[in-house]
Amino acid sequence: MKRRLLGLCLFLGVCGSAAASNQQRELDYAASLRQIADMGHAVWLNAGGQRFLALFTEAEKTDNSQAVIILHDMGEHPDQQPVAHGLRTVLPRHNWTTLSIQLPLREIGAGRQDYYGLFDEAQGRIQAAVAYLRAQGAKDIAVVGYGVGAAMAAYALSRDPGGLAAFAAISLPLPESTLPQVQIGEFIKNIALPFLDIYAEFDLPEVVDTARRRRMLGKDNPVYRQIRINGENHAYRHDPMMLIKRIYSWLALSLGPN
Template sequence: MNHRLLALVVLAVLIGDARASDQRRELEFAEQLQAGTSAGNVVWLNSAGQRFLGIWTEAEKADNTNAVILLHDMGNHPDHQPLIRGLRTSLPEYNWATLAIQLPLREIGAEARDYYGLFDEARGRIQAAVAFLRGNGARNIALVGHGIGAAMAAYTISLEPDALLALAAISLPLPDSTLPQARIGDFLKQIALPFLDIYAEFDLPEVADTARQRRMLAKDNPVYRQVVINGEDHDYSHDPAMVVKRVHGWLTLNLNPN
């Protein structure tokens, strides 16, 4: 093998590794969730030939016409406490079915920039989640994401604006990156759907320090709203119920569920 060909092979391996999700970590989370998840049913979905776990919780006092897909932050899972679990178990009490899905992961210790190469894989999983919800009677579907999950949601909606009805982005970062998947600011300018932008008073710098920039980028969207949760940090561990309340009130106002 000549040096040029060897270099191309090494480059291909490196690129492939940069884009590959850590399926072993996903399986470890899946084992834990199958053994100990309450309030909801574990389901398995498929995207691009790869199975991934979701937790499906039906609306309590209505059919599943109105549903939310929940997207966790980087390195987490679809029952992560307190925020994702709080949303997925509380919204059904307000007649919103929830489907929290496992997003692709990188290795432990990976940084946010390491996740940008997984955005297309995440998009495929969101598409599979939409198909699952449609098959279970959902007509009004919103995306609710936290951190990198919110960025993956914005990326997906910017490419498929007609597939979903609304986006609630919790602690949405504006990364300092030139990678196409990380150009969140460009995505914000394209989104014309009802858009709730929640961030914490003591959030990460790439979230809190860019709040005004996000408002300006979304200024042409008449159904964009930004809300700050005082006294909280990126994990919303002090009062996650306040975030649930904000998301539920916004869903009710913008999508008028039965």
């Protein structure tokens, strides 16, 4: 009997830790990101009683009325090269204030499935980011997510789309899972915002192989658009400016200039 109880306790302990974010990794990233010398400055936000880092960069020529929340890929940080860094530093030159936030992390080596339990925590951080941008004067707020960050954004929009005006998903996967947090196909069908689904020609299989399915799921949304970036893979290192240009051009068409 004692052995069975011990086994149950161990099982519950493992299950509980599976949904816990790795705060030490976040602090390690924060320590290095506070030393960044280029555009923007670090701010600390709070969600669910936990502080997390974000990089805030104001638009160069206008006020902060149009803003973008940037969500990095799995296991990364708000200045992830080249995608998150490029977006957060280039979009302000095109009149978009940016807030690139630290998403919850798992331990080094964790896989995509290990991140599914963090989606609720990510939703809280997105809501905190919206509140921060509102306090800075933002009226139109878009969210741009990359990889797992895009999946987290889709989940957050499925739960509470309030406060967000557009969604750009970079390399959005459709995971094979029964977990409610990652029913991305169902989320796509219900997103009524301007929606850009952008991916690379040589992206991950769960992105490339599901591109047509995502397009069919979004067909009832008149402001859904899908774009493939030729010659790139999931990292977008060959010509990251092409990706960034596609996004700021789409933002201008979808939400208009200030």
